[in-house]
Amino acid sequence: MEEGLRRSYQERQPDYLLAQAGLAIGTLMMVLGAIWGLRRWEKRLQRGKRGLRQALQAQTHTLSALLDERRRWNMTEAQLRFSQLLQAGAWVAGGLLILSRFPYTRVITVQAIAGLRIPFRLLVVALGVYLAVRLSFALINRLTALLVSSYELTPEVNRRTQLRVQTVSRVSRGIVTLVLLGLGGMAALTAVGVNIAPLLAGAGLIGVALSLPAQSLIKDAINGFFIILEDQYAVGDVITVHEIRGLVENINLRITQIRDEEGRLVTIPNSEIGLIANHSSHWSQADVYIPISYHADVDRVLALIETTGLTMQQSDRWHPAMLDKPQVLGVEDFGERGLTIRVWIRTQPLKQWDVAREYRRRLKVALDAEGIDIPAHIDFKTPH
Secondary structure: OHHHHHHHHHHOOHHHHHHHHHHHHHHHHHHHHHHHHHHHHHHHHHHHHHHHHHHHHHOOOOHHHHHHHHHHHHHHHHHHHHHHHHHHHHHHHHHHHHHOOOOOOHHHHHHHHHHOHHHHHHHHHHHHHHHHHHHHHHHHHHHHHHHHHOOOOOHHHHHHHHHHHHHHHHHHHHHHHHHHHHHHHHHHHHHOOOOOHHHHHHHHHHHHHHHOOOHHHHHHHHHHHHHHHOOOOOOOOEEEEOOEEEEEEEEOOOEEEEEEOOOOEEEEEHHHOOOEEEOOOOOEEEEEEEEEOOOOOHHHHHHHHHHHHHHHHOOOOOOOOEOOOOEEEEEEEEOOOOEEEEEEEEEOOOOHHHHHHHHHHHHHHHHHHHOOOOOOOOOOOOOO
16 A cells, blocks of 8 residues: 555656656657558548449449459458548547556546446457458459359350359358358357357257248248359240240249240249259250152252351341351151251350241242242141
8 A cells, every 4th residue: 555655646746747748749649640541541442442433333344353343342341441440449549548647547547448348349349240241242252253254254144144143142141241240249249248058049949940931931042042053044044944934034042933925924933943944045056847848859958958057147137146057967857748857056045936937938938949849738847
């Protein structure tokens, strides 16, 4: 007690107070210098953030560039928040350090540290969760950009890949966010002195109880995730599922909506989708059957069919739709009243029907010009 009284007396002497005032001024100058440097860093990050915002809104970049800009956006956002937190921490730490230098204000420092212990722990947990979320977002975008950069993206593939990337990234970010928020909540409860063991046991029981009625939703989400991840089909494709053929108008983790040939909108839960036939994935193919008479010169007809296909493939109107010259397979079948010649034409997705119609029209005109008859009483239905 005597030593404490003697030290307290010495701390109230003018010489000691002047020395501490000098230290306080030095501390304040150091804090102001650190704040100035952090403010410059923050302004530089804000300028970069504005540039990234304008680039993202422009929507004129490739998918790889978009993913890279999103990664930089998340990294910049994390650095910006970290710089702001450092500024607040510098003000608080500098203020408490200055107050602790004087005996008259030291009690304020002690009370502030005692009162801010739990809020400080919660702040550290919140900051850690926020930085982990932002860094995980940047990592997801980085990994996705590396995956995309390994492919040569045509406009069609870019559209499909962008749909997959957006969905998979959104789901991955949602899962990571939920996991990190759960871990952060448990860390926050532990920081304030709450025993989380009974809470974990109760949460496990609640999870088991909720999983029973939500099994169909979980199956829909899992199957929908793998449908998009594996690129089984995408919006704009024509597919056949459960003997229903139509255009995919919407797909998410729960349902797939198809517009069939009669204009009906069919909604199918993703958990019920099994065997799928995709008629427009990456490329399509027109399968054309051409009936001719037994009296016709087969070699002459085959040459005419090939010439007609090459002329159509070289035209300005149909060259973009036809990926390759028509492949004449030859005589496919001997029917009761004529021969059947089969032709394959590889086309852009969903262009096979238009190409097949135009090819039949041109071929009819060419056959008529050469005087080659098509048997009128033959069954024109496409064989299975």
